[in-house]
Amino acid sequence: MPVVRDLRVLLRLRDFRNLLAVRLLSQAADGVYQVALATYVIFSPEKQTSPAAIASAMAVLLLPYSAIGPFAGVLLDRWRRRQVFLYGNLLRAFLACVTGMLIVAQVPDWLFYASALSVTAVNRFVLSGLAASLPHVVGPDQLVTANALSPTAGTLAAVAGGGLAFLVRLLASDSNALVVLLGAGLYLFAALVSLQLAIGLLGPDHPAGRTHPSVVEGVALTVRGMAEGLRHLASRREAARALVAMTMMRFCYGALFVMLLMLCRYAWSDNESDGLALLGIAVGASGAGFFAAAVVTPWLVGRLGPLGWITACSAGAA
Known part of the structure; x- marks a missing residue:
């Protein structure tokens, strides 16, 4: 089977294996955390879920992808990506623990949503960094295959993490905080695995003599690039x-x-x-x-x- 053969070739590359392990653990933790969020908002006995509550939960999960995603590269081009994986996952582990404490403390919903939104916002930087790092761990002729297989494997890891969260939630009643702490543990493990990657291995690369734009200029360039992309699509039906x-x-x-x-x-x-x-x-x-x-x-x-x-x-x- 071509997919299995391609994956076997890629897994012979040590740095690709380590990068893939970071992705799998990070996205498995995402799956755990997302299930914990959904079950707390929708399936907690003390809550009478409304469409507004579901809309709020979906916004927490999706807003960072829409609002932060296109501009994540502006900052990623200034940070070493290995450090993004290390400190990003450490930060998510800490914020997930905070979310667990907020669940136990029965705080107002807006405070819980703010904590959950912080976790998913950091996630956008980690996922963008994982995609940008692939050219540094595979050859040019392997990049298309790696770009196809890695996100798919990450999605499956997220589903597996969600399944694990469901299992914990069903075995231990009233365990939303415990599920969140499980996600925090996986985030911490992902941070530790990222230490297997050399600090400068994943970029970003800055050619000598090239002036790096400011953050404001980078945002403006991103907006112009998105507009050019839409014009390009208009001519590519x-x-x-x-x-x-x-x-x-x-x-x-x-x-x-x-x-x-x-x-x-x-x-x-x-x-x-x-x-x-x-x-x-x-x-x-x-x-x-x-x-x-x-x-x-x-x-x-x-x-x-x-x-x-x-x-x-x-x-x-x-």
Whole structure:
């Protein structure tokens, strides 16, 4: 199988293995933390979940990707990426512990959301740094494969972390704080694994004589780059259609997931534990889908073409 063969070749590279281990641990911790957030907001017996509460939880999870993501590179170009992984994961471990204490203390919701948002905001820098570091640990002819396999493996790790969180939550009643502390432990482990990477290995690279723009200039360049990217897409209809299709599918997935949360909480179960078990089954099925997609997509894209496979997936989802 080509995917397995490519992964076997990449895993022979020590620095790639270490970078992948940082990604897997970091995203497994993300999965644990996200499940802890969802179960605390939606499945805690003392809370009567409203659509506004679910919207707040989704905003905490997604806002950093939309607001911070495009500009993360401005700061990453100034920091050693190995240090971003080390201190970013240490900071997330600390903030996750703070979140656990806030859960136990029953503080106002806005304070809990502020703490959770801080954790997910740091996550954006770590994930961007992981993507930017790949060219430093694989050869140019291996970069496309590494860029395809690493995020997929990270997604599967996040699903596995979520499954572990569901298991802990079901085995130990009223254990939201314990699940958050489990995520903190994984963040700490990811920080320790990052020490296996040399400080200067992952960049950023600054050619001699090149003047580095200020942060304000970097933000302005990013905004101009995004505008140029949109103009570029306007003249590349096939790429634009693929991105629109992906955006719409993610939007529909999010809407269906929110509906699933409410059904598991109020319609398909008589108590919070049963609802959480149903949601765990749904998340497990989603993880199986991610894994199946990673295996069959390269083969089917070769036969149906990118747009053909996107169309088939959209039709199947509908």
